[in-house]
Amino acid sequence: MSDAKKQGWEITAEERDALYKIIFSRRDVRGQFLSDPIDDSVLSRILYAAHHAPSVGFMQPWNFILIRSQEVRKKIHTAFTKAHKEAAEMFSQEKQEIYKGLKLEGILESAVNICVTCDTSRSGPVVIGRTHIDTMDSYSSVCAIENLWLAARAEGLGLGWVSIIDEAELKKILQIPEHVIPVGYLCLGKVSHFWEKPELESAGWLPRIELEKLVNFEYWEGKPAKEHDSFVKQLKEDADFPLTAE
Amino acid sequence: MSDAKKQGWEITAEERDALYKIIFSRRDVRGQFLSDPIDDSVLSRILYAAHHAPSVGFMQPWNFILIRSQEVRKKIHTAFTKAHKEAAEMFSQEKQEIYKGLKLEGILESAVNICVTCDTSRSGPVVIGRTHIDTMDSYSSVCAIENLWLAARAEGLGLGWVSIIDEAELKKILQIPEHVIPVGYLCLGKVSHFWEKPELESAGWLPRIELEKLVNFEYWEGKPAKEHDSFVKQLKEDADFPLTAE
Numbered sequence: 001m002s003d004a005k006k007q008g009w010e011i012t013a014e015e016r017d018a019l020y021k022i023i024f025s026r027r028d029v030r031g032q033f034l035s036d037p038i039d040d041s042v043l044s045r046i047l048y049a050a051h052h053a054p055s056v057g058f059m060q061p062w063n064f065i066l067i068r069s070q071e072v073r074k075k076i077h078t079a080f081t082k083a084h085k086e087a088a089e090m091f092s093q094e095k096q097e098i099y100k101g102l103k104l105e106g107i108l109e110s111a112v113n114i115c116v117t118c119d120t121s122r123s124g125p126v127v128i129g130r131t132h133i134d135t136m137d138s139y140s141s142v143c144a145i146e147n148l149w150l151a152a153r154a155e156g157l158g159l160g161w162v163s164i165i166d167e168a169e170l171k172k173i174l175q176i177p178e179h180v181i182p183v184g185y186l187c188l189g190k191v192s193h194f195w196e197k198p199e200l201e202s203a204g205w206l207p208r209i210e211l212e213k214l215v216n217f218e219y220w221e222g223k224p225a226k227e228h229d230s231f232v233k234q235l236k237e238d239a240d241f242p243l244t245a246e
Numbered sequence: 247m248s249d250a251k252k253q254g255w256e257i258t259a260e261e262r263d264a265l266y267k268i269i270f271s272r273r274d275v276r277g278q279f280l281s282d283p284i285d286d287s288v289l290s291r292i293l294y295a296a297h298h299a300p301s302v303g304f305m306q307p308w309n310f311i312l313i314r315s316q317e318v319r320k321k322i323h324t325a326f327t328k329a330h331k332e333a334a335e336m337f338s339q340e341k342q343e344i345y346k347g348l349k350l351e352g353i354l355e356s357a358v359n360i361c362v363t364c365d366t367s368r369s370g371p372v373v374i375g376r377t378h379i380d381t382m383d384s385y386s387s388v389c390a391i392e393n394l395w396l397a398a399r400a401e402g403l404g405l406g407w408v409s410i411i412d413e414a415e416l417k418k419i420l421q422i423p424e425h426v427i428p429v430g431y432l433c434l435g436k437v438s439h440f441w442e443k444p445e446l447e448s449a450g451w452l453p454r455i456e457l458e459k460l461v462n463f464e465y466w467e468g469k470p471a472k473e474h475d476s477f478v479k480q481l482k483e484d485a486d487f488p489l490t491a492e
Contacts, residue, residue, distance in 0.1 A: 009271045009440060011264075016400040018261035019268050023295050023393055025255045040480040048487050049269050051457050054395065056409060058446035060455050065462045072464055087377040099374065117466075123452055128345065129409040131333040135384070136409050139429070142385045146392035147269055149300065154262040163302060163375040163382045175465045183385070194255060200304035206369055209306050211297050216311045218318055219421045220363075234286040241294050 022154050024242045025194060029158030031103040032191040033110040042155050043112070046188075049151035050116070055140035057128035061120065062141045062183075065174060067113040072173065076185070077107045079169040080162060087164055098205060105162045111189035115174055116145050118181040141183040148186070158191035211235055268400050270488045271440060275404030277349040278437040279356040288401050289358070292434075295397035296362070301386035303374035307366065308390045308429075311420060313359040318419065322431070323353045325415040326408060333410055344451060351408045357435035361420055362391050364427040387429040394432070404437035457481055 047064055055061060067073060084104065091099050107113060118141040130136045145161070152159045162185045170182050201208055212235045216222045224232050293310055301307060313319060330350065337345050353359060364387040376382045391407070398405045408431045416428050447454055458481045462468045470478050 009267070011268060011271075011400050011402060014260075015264035015267060018257075018264035019396060019400045020291065020295060021255070021261060022257060022265050023397070024298050025257075026298075026300070028300055040477045041484075043477065044480045044484045045266065045487065047457060047461065047481070048484060049266060051455075051460065052270050052272075052488055053392065054272070054274055054407065058444055058452045060452075060460070063460050063462055063466075065464070065466060065468065067464055069464045083378045087374075090372045090377055095372075102374075104374070126336045126341075128333075128348075128350070128446070128451070129407075131336055131410060132329045132412055133409050135381070138381070139385075139388045142388040143392045143395075146299065146389040149389075150265060150396070151269070154257050154265045156257060161300065161375075163379050164377060166378055173465075175467065177466065180466070198304055200374070205374070206304045206306075209297075211293060214297065214306070214309050215293065216309055218311070218313055218315045219419075220309075220311060220423065220426070221421065222311065231286045231289065234290045235293070238287075238290045238294060241291065242298055 022150055026149060026153045027158065027194050027198065029160045029187070029191055029194070030106050030199070032158060032193055033106040033187065034190040034192060035109060036111065036190045038111045038157065038189065042157070046148055046151040046155060046157075050144040050148035053140065053144035053147045055143070056130050056136040057123065059123040059127050059137060059140065061118045061122045061137045062144045063117045063119060063180075065115040065117065067115065070108070073107050073113060075173045076113070076165070076170070077105075079173065080105055080107060080165050083164045083166055098203060102199070102203065104164060106160050106187040106189070107162060110160070110187035114148075114186045114188055115170075115182050116141055116148070116184045116186065117176065118183050119179065120181065121179045138181050138183050141181075145184045145186065152188055156190070157188060158194065160187045161185070162187060210239070268396055272396060272399045273404065273440050273444065275406045275433070275437055275440070276352050276445070278404060278439055279352040279433065280436040280438060281355060282357065282436045284357045284403065284435065288403070292394055292397040292401060292403075296390040296394035299386065299390035299393045301389070302376050302382040303369065305369040305373050305376075305383060305386065307364045307368045307383045308387045309363045309365060309426075311361040311363065313361065316354070319353050319359060321419045322359070322411070322416070323351075325419065326351055326353060326411050329410045329412055344449060348445070348449065350410060352406050352433040352435070353408060356406070356433035360394075360432045360434055361416075361428050362387055362394070362430045362432065363422065364429050365425065366427065367425045384427050384429050387427075391430045391432065398434055402436070403434060404440065406433045407431070408433060456485070
């Protein structure tokens, strides 16, 4: 009997498949939020999932600022609108038309907004694993966001990440000090439905890239050698694996 | 009937609990790797999970460099060893002793190494959602890493993130061009067992922070108001929720 079994931590095939189903049906939600409140117990579970993300040197650099105040949200929404207009100007004429038609946030209508931060000073100046790559601490907060996102999906809730906003403006509104990075500004809530595919894929903005084009061997431009034939064949065969909708 | 149900995408309570079990039992594995190979079908599924991470503007900026060559791994290991020595010097005398006793990577003994990158030029110069926050593309690659990590755990495999390495050195060894960021260098493989708790927690390096200390309301230092009483109570009650081992 393995240690994993002894610990009651062996993952069954059904549990494994549940993870894949949740991963493949997770969406970046913007336009389908309902105003219904979220149960305390659900929000609590989701935050524990985030808190158990991996973190560099176990520093747990995250905070979770829960924003329900409409006054604060309106300030955030104003900052978003300003950035959104600036962004539109950056696209080519053709893309601009599609861009302007996209709904890209649910700040005011979702049940709650959550700003996930990274406190770079947490646990002192020297952190195991951050000694050579400075960004490792904010990467930990991103892992927390992905855990939170998957847990939300598992609870039937939608989540959208708002990144079209000036960071300095966001910090000012939320009174975030210099040494803290607002890594992600999230909208969370019940939804009318989840899209079958990512919205930008459905809207024809960009296609899903074939996975085998993104896999390299031994180094950056390394092509598959003869010994990789069976693996590359498997990758191609699994192209429809992510389509779990019944 | 909700759209989620119609799509066959409603998540059951059992499926939700499976996600939490996987999240809470995920570990950063360094010292428990076995050399057994990974099945093609398992590695393929794990990479699909990574490929279905959220990405800013649906740019899918990631590549997955699979490294099996012992020659390449030895170069990486040499670069790690150099950085590791430099890092040790940075800690206080007391912490240095613990630090030196920690095994922090499984580069040579894991079944495969995977470098997950971020191609900042993918899908052109202007990306929806990256117009105001430059780091959003590498954050997408981090989300892919977290998906990959959870999928690995669900398949019974261990994963460790090696971040004690000079980035320029890593790019040189793997021939990664200027515009591509090596976001994470991962070791993946079968393991003898998973630790009951994170190693750095068990080693007394740092304690797990109480979640309620990391939750703020409306702004950075916002304390809970009267209306948040029931939620804060719930957070405290759920303190033992993550302990899923039976």
